[in-house]
Amino acid sequence: MLDTRSVCRAAATCSMFNKCAMDSLCYQYIDLTSAETKVNNSVVFAMVQRAAKNLQSLKLGIQPVALRGTRFCQSMVFAAHNPVDTSSFSWHDRRSEQEKMPCFLTRSCLLPLTLGNGAIGGLLRQLHLYNIDAMDTTTLCTALSVCRSLFDFAVVGLNVNLKQTLKSLSSFCPCLEHLFFESSGIGGDESLKSSTCFDIVNGCPLLSSLTLRGFKLNDHKVQILLKGFQHLKLIDFTSAYTLTGIFLRSLSNCGYDLRLEVLILRDCVHLREVEVDKFLSVILQGECKNLRYLDISNKDGLATAGDCFERSYNPSHVSIERVFTERPEVHLVAEFPIDKSFGDLEEAIDGQGGSNDSTPYTLSPMSLEKSFSMGSSDGSYNSDPDSGEDLQDIGCTFYEEFSDGAEYFMP
Template identity: 35%
Template sequence: MHPYGLSPDLTIKVFSMLDTRSVFCAAATCSFFQKCAIDPLCYINIELGTLESKIKPNKDPKTKDAMVSTIIQRAGSAIQSIKLDIKWPYISEADDDEQWEYMEGPPFLTGCCLSSLCANGGVAGTIKETLSEALSASLSVCHSLVQLKIVDMNAHISHTMESVSRHCRLLELFIFKFCGGPPDMLETSVCKEFVVNCPKITTLAVQTCILFPCVAFELVKGFNELKYVDFTNCFSLTGAFLEDLATEGGGNSLEVMILKGLYSLDKVGVEKFMEALVAGKCRQLRHLVNFHIFFVFGGTYPLYS
């Protein structure tokens, strides 16, 4: 029996179940834990949001990038997921070194922090959020990626979809919420390529972008296994999208559709879609969220609440 009660193998197994901050804290307690924490299996799921209190705002950006890069290098090919969701920090009025407060805003890392990812040959798992500058380079080595979530990042929807279509054809979940500057437009040609190259998509969210009705229809109709779709706060999306679904079909596997904040969604389009639902189209649809109105479907007829 090891003096600490667990063998190195079992200790590493336990560390692999912890978040990144907990592994760092454990490694600082003794030399035995420090040696165990070097093992790549301890970093199969890197979550940097848990390190907010460890990365202080007065650190040089290069130092922060180096820290993240080191973690990725340490994980090597064992890495399964990366989540970079560190919030923008500011010093509280107390100016106490131990009292750092955080507000939502852009991350304070640069694309250099992900350079090690390409060196590792990519990840065979999930990137939950990444930096805009390094996104294309990162995706180019993530051929086994199944989930991608980009939230509140100043990335371009069309460029992102192009990279995904080219390199991540096993993708099942794609969530994109644009942040910063004028809204970006999703191009029709990019949309069609995305549908053809990523047929396994079951969850799709495209938010706060310029999305024309024909493009939205192409997305919903094109993915045969699509169960969840969210077009919240998309500009230029009118009732013509729902009319196309009602008249031309599509969305046969759809269970949830969220259309919040669509001021251009006219009453006529909504009514035609509701009539199509009553007639038996989109039979799997159970939840429709439209602006401030929430519909729950049970059986054949919609119930309003």
């Protein structure tokens, strides 16, 4: 029941503890994401081999400070009432933080999953990969080709192709229910095509949680995903570059009982004020009955009709206030800080009594209840990169409930 590092230390204490730590059941849930520990391929290989067919969860790489310690329960009921608060950290903060720590893993770290005709990877339920710089698309897709029982897949900061990865998931992972994919750069991956959207819809029909952060997603592709995944309860398109919000119209005319509980459209630079206002009107009419959390915040404001360079920092004021009063069960987050770089500097200063500080515009009436701890976005890793422990000669384990209805951990 100890965490990975604690069992590693216990295994090095005495021969009795070391013998206990060699049990394959100690390696069902391998979590080697600590930034304070130096982990290389041989460590991963040894632990995966010890787990053998008992392996159910594998987490590798350097997890960003802002995401470390965040407990994201994959129970959608829990997520709706205790959603992830993404307002405390920005995309750029996460990128700068994760680049401070070297990753000792290479693309071969996933090789053990494919050995023996994929006997080990075939039973894997959860795979999370964070900021493994050496990982490439071919190696990742090869590993996914044997993970036919994969239930929960997360990728953060890997330089891999979205289109090819989704094709592999659609071809080999029919049991997938939770997908979290964060790009290594904002809007840098343009590989997603409409045909790929159809492939993932047909190949992974059970998907209930979909997160695609930092990709170029137009409204047509999103509509394909929404129409195809009829079990979706959570959608997160943070920093989707070309998303305008037209797809929101289809949420009220989907033709079936919409199960969506969480919708996050934070910092989508082309998101239009008029589309947001129309969607809020739909919510006020009683549509989207299952919706419990909506984030339309944007650090640069919303785009006005037809021009993404003209920004609105006070959008849909009346509609937002009405949602608070008429649909109190919906936790609406609408934060629009005044960005003086877009102009109107003198008006902004006069309106704040001469203050030079940006003031966030928010109409959220309540603070988000946090049943998990959120990492700081302005900090660095707590320990010296060179002070990490070497796990070459000691074992480790990671215990976690992993049965139906249990809580899982997501970025």
